[in-house]
Amino acid sequence: MPSLQESLHRFLAVDGVRMAVLIDIATGMIVQLAGKAGPDLAVTASCVADEARAARTALGPGQPAGDVDGITTVTTTRLHIARILRSHPGEGLLLLVDVERSSSNVALASLRVDELAPAVLA
Amino acid sequence: MDTVDPSRAPFGDALKECVDSKFCGVLWVEGWPGGAIYLEDGRIIACHTPGAPSLEVILLRSGRISESDWNAAFTAAAVSDNQMTAELTSRGLVGAGELEALLRTTVADAVFALVSGRIASWRTELSKESYSLLLSPGVNAAWLLAEATRRTKALAAFPGPALSALDRVALTSAAARRGPPLGQGRDEILALADGRRTARDLAFASGCGLYTTMLQLIRMRADGLVVTSPPSRASKPPGSPEAEPGTEDSDGTTAGLPRRRKDRGGLPQPSGLSRRNVGGSLQMLRPRSERGIKPD
Numbered sequence: 001m002p003s004l005q006e007s008l009h010r011f012l013a014v015d016g017v018r019m020a021v022l023i024d025i026a027t028g029m030i031v032q033l034a035g036k037a038g039p040d041l042a043v044t045a046s047c048v049a050d051e052a053r054a055a056r057t058a059l060g061p062g063q064p065a066g067d068v069d070g071i072t073t074v075t076t077t078r079l080h081i082a083r084i085l086r087s088h089p090g091e092g093l094l095l096l097v098d099v100e101r102s103s104s105n106v107a108l109a110s111l112r113v114d115e116l117a118p119a120v121l122a
Numbered sequence: 123m124d125t126v127d128p129s130r131a132p133f134g135d136a137l138k139e140c141v142d143s144k145f146c147g148v149l150w151v152e153g154w155p156g157g158a159i160y161l162e163d164g165r166i167i168a169c170h171t172p173g174a175p176s177l178e179v180i181l182l183r184s185g186r187i188s189e190s191d192w193n194a195a196f197t198a199a200a201v202s203d204n205q206m207t208a209e210l211t212s213r214g215l216v217g218a219g220e221l222e223a224l225l226r227t228t229v230a231d232a233v234f235a236l237v238s239g240r241i242a243s244w245r246t247e248l249s250k251e252s253y254s255l256l257l258s259p260g261v262n263a264a265w266l267l268a269e270a271t272r273r274t275k276a277l278a279a280f281p282g283p284a285l286s287a288l289d290r291v292a293l294t295s296a297a298a299r300r301g302p303p304l305g306q307g308r309d310e311i312l313a314l315a316d317g318r319r320t321a322r323d324l325a326f327a328s329g330c331g332l333y334t335t336m337l338q339l340i341r342m343r344a345d346g347l348v349v350t351s352p353p354s355r356a357s358k359p360p361g362s363p364e365a366e367p368g369t370e371d372s373d374g375t376t377a378g379l380p381r382r383r384k385d386r387g388g389l390p391q392p393s394g395l396s397r398r399n400v401g402g403s404l405q406m407l408r409p410r411s412e413r414g415i416k417p418d
Contacts, residue, residue: 003218003219003222003258003259004219004222004223004226007219022223024223024227026330026331026334026337027227027230027231027273027331027333027334027337028276029227029230029269030269031223031226031227032222032223032226042268042269042272046272046276053306056306057305057306087220087223087224088184088186089180089181089184089186089329089330090224090227090330090331090334091306091307093223119219120219121217121219121220121223122217122218122219122220
């Protein structure tokens with residue numbers, strides 16, 4: 001069985017991926033990461049977890065659109081592809097993949113992340 | 123064994139020393155809640171404290187794994203001298219990645235509970251203390267301490283008085299009048315908060331981490347759903363922050379009744395056989411999976 005870090009390392013093989021990090025949504029804690037981490041990653045992780053919680057409150061279970069599966073953020077240079085991995089107990093885990101925008105696009109990056117994501121918690 | 127006076131060397135330095143020397147063994151921490159940090163090659167592979175639910179408590183209380191499945195896995199692991207983590211994954215009860223993630227969050231929660239309490243002293247022991255759920259590879263101790271600091275700061279950023287794990291939690295009238303389910307674990311907390319349970323008790327009862335529960339409570343307090351009150355002096359466990367031995371409890375229960383004291387009333391205990399010893403003896407008769415820390 002691969003360890004969490006080995007599972008996350010597989011994302012680094014995808015074109016343009018700088019970092020893959022697993023975040024506990026309930027606490028905002030970085031559970032494990034692979035790749036180049038910035039100095040403010042802990043703060044970023046906490047903020048992304050808060051975003052996921054806020055999105056779930058607005059669009060979560062019981063709402064007509066159904067539960068939140070992921071959040072995509074596009075900046076001038078990066079793509080942040082976030083996927084919620086269901087885990088019980090707890091509010092689940094958030095897989096955040098940081099991609100260079102010049103090397104990929106939202107559709108392609110999302111496709112590759114969705115292919116690899118199920119194996120992370122398996 | 124080596125006992126260190128915390129007034130001479132802070133706990134963080136002692137932990138750093140264990141990391142630098144690639145210590146293998148147990149770092150016992152006295153105080154409240156106190157606990158044990160298990161290290162291998164200077165990395166933390168487990169942390170056990172009565173201040174935060176263990177992974178066993180979390181998995182069983184939350185219903186993630188049934189008690190019968192747990193007992194079967196535990197028995198098989200004991201018979202085959204196998205690691206419990208391997209047994210759980212090989213039986214398909216939990217994924218390997220998910221289990222590692224749960225172990226890491228549980229260890230971080232235990233270290234947070236341990237270092238945010240009162241640390242009186244600590245000692246290292248070069249022994250291979252058996253512990254059923256070990257993290258492999260271990261976690262960087264400095265990172266866990268930084269995470270505990272981040273959590274403390276996050277809780278302190280909320281308005282109102284600081285929340286302690288020993289604060290009692292009661293519902294407000296607004297919570298009693300609530301309509302549809304609130305979600306995100308809030309309904310479970312409201313169902314369990316009875317004015318007597320502390321934040322720590324709620325974490326154990328709901329099968330959530332201590333920090334997760336405290337974070338939820340402090341948000342709910344800001345939303346006017348719960349109120350928290352600091353524990354009375356006599357109800358604090360020995361060694362807890364500000365606890366003073368021999369103080370009289372003038373507080374009653376939330377219902378206005380005199381508080382029941384462990385050292386008063388009831389049947390006289392024969393000398394040398396305290397209630398705690400009886401409990402400990404009875405605990406030895408239970409299956410190991412049931413010997414976890416119980417909230418009540």
